Amino acid sequence: MVGGAEKWVMMVTAQTPTNIAVIKYWGKRDESLILPVNDSISVTLDPDHLCTTTTVAVSPSFERDRMWLNGKEISLSGGRYQNCLREIRSRASDVEDEENGIKIPKKDWDKLHLHIASYNNFPTAAGLASSAAGFACLVFSLAKLMNVKEDQSKLSAIARQGSGSACRSLFGGFVKWIMGRDEDGRDSLAVQLADEKHWDDLFIIIAVVSSRQKETSSTTGMRETVETSLLLKHRAKEIVPKRILQMEEAIKNRDFTSFAQLACADSNQFHAVCLDTSPPIFYMNDTSHRVISIAEKWNRSEGGRRWHILLMRAQMQY
Ligand SMILES: Nc1ncnc2c1ncn2[C@@H]1O[C@H](COP(=O)(O)OP(=O)(O)OP(=O)(O)O)[C@@H](O)[C@H]1O
Numbered sequence: 084m085v086g087g088a089e090k091w092v093m094m095v096t097a098q099t100p101t102n103i104a105v106i107k108y109w110g111k112r113d114e115s116l117i118l119p120v121n122d123s124i125s126v127t128l129d130p131d132h133l134c135t136t137t138t139v140a141v142s143p144s145f146e147r148d149r150m151w152l153n154g155k156e157i158s159l160s161g162g163r164y165q166n167c168l169r170e171i172r173s174r175a176s177d178v179e180d181e182e183n184g185i186k187i188p189k190k191d192w193d194k195l196h197l198h199i200a201s202y203n204n205f206p207t208a209a210g211l212a213s214s215a216a217g218f219a220c221l222v223f224s225l226a227k228l229m230n231v232k233e234d235q236s237k238l239s240a241i242a243r244q245g246s247g248s249a250c251r252s253l254f255g256g257f258v259k260w261i262m263g264r265d266e267d268g269r270d271s272l273a274v275q276l277a278d279e280k281h282w283d284d285l286f287i288i289i290a291v292v293s294s295r296q297k298e299t300s301s302t303t304g305m306r307e308t309v310e311t312s313l314l315l316k317h318r319a320k321e322i323v324p325k326r327i328l329q330m331e332e333a334i335k336n337r338d339f340t341s342f343a344q345l346a347c348a349d350s351n352q353f354h355a356v357c358l359d360t361s362p363p364i365f366y367m368n369d370t371s372h373r374v375i376s377i378a379e380k381w382n383r384s385e386g387g388r389r390w391h392i393l394l395m396r397a398q399m400q401y
C-alpha cells in the first residue's frame with residue numbers, strides 16, 4: 084500500500100460557498116435518495132463570505148472514519164454521510180505521491196479510514212444552508228483526495244445524497260438542480276446556467292435576523308409538507324415549471340425586475356406552503372417581516388428606481 088513507513092497522513096483542504104435558492108426546493112419524492120418534487124435555481128455566494136472549509140485526511144494509522152464539525156466530533160453513522168462516503172469510495176482511483184513515496188492503489192481505499200474536520204464561518208442549521216456548503220465541500224474534498232475522475236455534475240448527484248441543496252454548491256454563479264425522472268436518481272443533478280462573472284453587479288445582502296438553530300429542520304419540515312399540503316402539489320406541478328423557464332430567461336438577460344419579482348414571489352410561496360403544512364411551520368419572525376416591509380417600501384420609492392433591494396429570504400427564524 085505504502086512505500087516506506089506506515090506513518091503518513093495525506094490530506095486535502097477545500098472551501099465551498101453556500102447558495103441561496105431563488106426558485107426553491109421544498110419537498111422530496113424519494114427521501115433516502117433525496118429526489119425533489121420540482122426543479123430549483125440558486126445563486127452561489129462568493130467563496131470569501133458564507134462558506135465551509137473542510138479538510139479530509141487519510142492515514143493507515145486511523146482506525147475508523149471520524150468527523151468533527153466546528154470543532155466537535157459528530158457521528159458519521161447517519162445515512163447521508165454514509166451514502167456520500169460510499170459513493171465517493173466506489174469511484175476512487177490510484178493515488179501516488181512520488182515526493183513522499185506514498186502509493187494508494189484503488190482497491191485499498193475501502194480499507195483505509197478517514198478523518199474529516201469541517202468549519203462553517205456562519206451559523207450552522209440556522210436557515211443559511213450550512214448543509215449545502217457542508218456536503219458540497221465534503222464531496223468535493225473527498226473526490227480530490229481519492230482522485231475521483233467524475234465531472235462536477237456527477238459529483239453534484241453525490242452531494243445531493245448528503246443534502247438536496249448541496250448539489251447546487253458544486254458550481255459558482257447561477258445553478259439549476261434538474262429534478263430528474265429516473266428512479267435511481269442518476270439524472271437528478273446540478274448544471275451551471277451562468278458563471279459568476281455573468282452578472283457581476285448583482286449584490287446579495289444577507290440579513291441574519293437570528294443565529295439560533297431552527298425549530299424545524301428542512302428535512303423534517305419538507306416531509307411534513309409533502310404529507311399534508313395540497314398547496315405544495317399545485318406549486319410543484321403548475322407553478323414551478325413555468326417559473327423555472329422565466330427565471331432562466333431573466334438570468335440570461337440580466338433582467339433584474341423579472342429576476343426580483345420571481346425570486347420574491349417564489350420565496351413568499353415557499354413560506355405559504357410552510358404555513359399550509361399541518362402543523363404549520365413558521366420560519367420568519369417579526370424582524371424578518373419588518374426587513375421585508377422596509378425593502379418593499381424602498382423598492383417603490385425614488386431610490387428604489389435606481390437601486391432595487393431584493394430580499395432573498397432563505398429561512399429566517401426566531
Ligand atoms: N460543514 C458541514 N459538513 C458536513 N455537514 C454539515 C456541515 N454543516 C452542516 N452540516 C449538516 O447539516 C445540518 C444542518 O442542515 P439544515 O438543513 O437543518 O440547516 P441549514 O442547511 O443550515 O439550513 P437550510 O437548509 O434550511 O437553509 C447539520 O445538522 C449537519 O448535519
Ligand SMILES: C[C@@](O)(CCOP(=O)(O)OP(=O)(O)O)CC(=O)O
Pocket residue numbers: 103104106107108109117123212214215245246247248249301302303397398
Ligand atoms: C428552503 C431551502 O433552503 C431548503 C433546503 O433544504 P435542504 O437541502 O437543507 O434539505 P435536505 O435535502 O433535507 O437536506 C430551499 C433551497 O435551498 O432550495
